[in-house]
Amino acid sequence: MIMIQNYKLEIITVVAVLAFVVLFLMVSAGGSHEFSGSDDVGSQKIAELTGHPVESFSPVIPQYEPPSGEIESTLFALQASFGGLVLGLVFGYWFGQRKSSLTT
Amino acid sequence: MHIMEGFLPWEWCLLWWLVAIPFLVLGIVELRSMMRKDREYLPLLGVCGAFIFILSALKLPSVTGSCSHPTGTGLSTMCFGVFITSIVGAIVLLFQALLLAHGGLSTMGANMVSMAIGGPIAGYAVYRLLKDTKVNIYVTVFLVTAVADLVTYVITSFELALAYPAQVGGILASFEAFFAIFAITQVPLAIVEGCVLALVFKYIVALKPEILIKLNVFSEDQIIGAHRNDKAVSLAEG
Numbered sequence: 070m071i072m073i074q075n076y077k078l079e080i081i082t083v084v085a086v087l088a089f090v091v092l093f094l095m096v097s098a099g100g101s102h103e104f105s106g107s108d109d110v111g112s113q114k115i116a117e118l119t120g121h122p123v124e125s126f127s128p129v130i131p132q133y134e135p136p137s138g139e140i141e142s143t144l145f146a147l148q149a150s151f152g153g154l155v156l157g158l159v160f161g162y163w164f165g166q167r168k169s170s171l172t173t
Numbered sequence: 174m175h176i177m178e179g180f181l182p183w184e185w186c187l188l189w190w191l192v193a194i195p196f197l198v199l200g201i202v203e204l205r206s207m208m209r210k211d212r213e214y215l216p217l218l219g220v221c222g223a224f225i226f227i228l229s230a231l232k233l234p235s236v237t238g239s240c241s242h243p244t245g246t247g248l249s250t251m252c253f254g255v256f257i258t259s260i261v262g263a264i265v266l267l268f269q270a271l272l273l274a275h276g277g278l279s280t281m282g283a284n285m286v287s288m289a290i291g292g293p294i295a296g297y298a299v300y301r302l303l304k305d306t307k308v309n310i311y312v313t314v315f316l317v318t319a320v321a322d323l324v325t326y327v328i329t330s331f332e333l334a335l336a337y338p339a340q341v342g343g344i345l346a347s348f349e350a351f352f353a354i355f356a357i358t359q360v361p362l363a364i365v366e367g368c369v370l371a372l373v374f375k376y377i378v379a380l381k382p383e384i385l386i387k388l389n390v391f392s393e394d395q396i397i398g399a400h401r402n403d404k405a406v407s408l409a410e411g
Contacts, residue, residue: 075403078311078375082368089365093234102238108175108275110239110354111333115180118337118347128178129186129279133272144272145230148265152226159216159223163380 174241174329174355175269175284178277185336190282196290197263200256207257214253217377217384221249222261224373228366229265229288235358243366244325247318248373250293251300252390262289287328296321310378310391310399311371319367326355379403 096102116123135141181189207214228245235241249258266284269275276284296317303313334348377385382400386393 078368078372082372085365085368089233089361092236092361096236096238097234100238104234104238104240106232107237107239107241107355107358108177111329111351112177112180114350114354115333115337118339118350126177126179128277129183130178130277132178132270132274132277134274135272141273145232148268149227149230152223152230155219155223156227159219160376160380162216167380 174244174287174326174359175266175276176280176329176333178270178274178280181280181283181332181336183279185332186279186282188282189280189286189332193259193263193282193285193290196256196259196285200258200260200263203254203256204260207253213384214388217252217381217388218249218257218261220373220377221252221258222264224248224370225261225265229269233362233365235361237354237358239354239358241326241355241358241362243362244288244292244322245318245366245370246288246293246325247296247314247321247367248370250296250321251314251317252385252388255290255293255297258293259285259289262293265289283332284329287332288325291328292321292323292325295324304391310395311375313391314371314374315367318370319363322363322366323356323359326359327352330355375399375403 097104112123112126116126135144224245226245228243230242232240232242244262246258246262249261263281263285266276266281266289270277270281270284299320300313300317303316330348330351333351334344337347338344339347339350378396378400382396385391386396390396
């Protein structure tokens, strides 16, 4: 009972994530969903509303586009790992600070 | 939630940039004065920024059969307010516009207004409403993050609806269409994001409660109460 109270938030989070995964499995099993980005779906909707095809929208300011999905995923991984690095660093720093302040 | 480069008429690009700029300016002013005052806050800013980086890189599948990403701006909004959050959000959006072709420089104004400004403002409103009430602080964190996430996508829908009103039904009809694409997809993601950030907040309370008290994120009683509650239980268990 005590354990459950202590890890209440952890348990809720795990349940929420699991529910999310189950929901995903159910959706992906039940039909032909592409799971494309909502950004692209939004762009298609714009094309539909205006009557111009998606290709006719050209960038106002020229921009770099990752040449392939692999390179794009690398850059996304880089973004996330940078965040993870900072996160681990700070929490480690605080953890060490707390530990040394408790022992002295 | 990115509006892709080229998908917004230039008048609207300009308008949203003009809305966003004052927030960025105030954000830089606030950030500078905070750094001059006390560098102790920097690690916490790092954590808040790191979450925006990580969460906005994760594109998760949702019930509508498309993928979308959480925003992670709620934590930063509670600790540092809307203006500083707008700076951190702008950095992420700039990275994605320059390197990933997600969003673009011309549409960045609109994307900042939704993700880095509008969402945080809505989250901040919820935070102020619940801050000094008896509501559990982790429930507050959950609601603030979930609302900031969801409202971001509602604003994106609104921006697109204004620029592209439907021929039948006008702005409202096209708002509904974009809302169905962006906001509905986002509901389950917002819930998971709220849980995760509430959990992170619990760890910050466990490791560094004094910084949260100093920033007056919650009152001293609330933080110490939550801290003691978590700790007392773990002592009883050990």
